[in-house]
Amino acid sequence: MSNLPDNDIPENNNIPQNEDKSRQMMPWDLLNPNQPRSTKELQNSRLAICRECEFFNALTVGCKKCGCFMRMKTKLHNATCPVGKW
Numbered sequence: 001m002s003n004l005p006d007n008d009i010p011e012n013n014n015i016p017q018n019e020d021k022s023r024q025m026m027p028w029d030l031l032n033p034n035q036p037r038s039t040k041e042l043q044n045s046r047l048a049i050c051r052e053c054e055f056f057n058a059l060t061v062g063c064k065k066c067g068c069f070m071r072m073k074t075k076l077h078n079a080t081c082p083v084g085k086w
């Protein structure tokens with residue numbers, strides 16, 4: 001049992017009230033059902049661009065620039081290529 005009265009519990013001002021939609025997507029955004037998903041066509045066109053890219057690692061199907069696994073990252077509609085290719 002806490003010795004603090006209820007009115008001494010600090011407010012947490014670090015929790016964003018409105019998510020910034022312009023921020024960079026992160027891997028855990030795939031766990032958020034509110035993050036919009038890409039269509040299959042968009043995923044495939046993004047992956048086709050990656051496969052031609054000098055930063056693409058065919059072994060891991062990953063990006064050497066951002067370190068992401070591209071089969072996952074391309075599913076996030078708001079994700080972007082770190083060098084602006086898509």
Ligand code: SF4
Nearest residue numbers: 050053056063081085
């Ligand atoms: S995300 Fe961009 S930099 Fe990374 S492999 Fe794809 S096209 Fe290349």
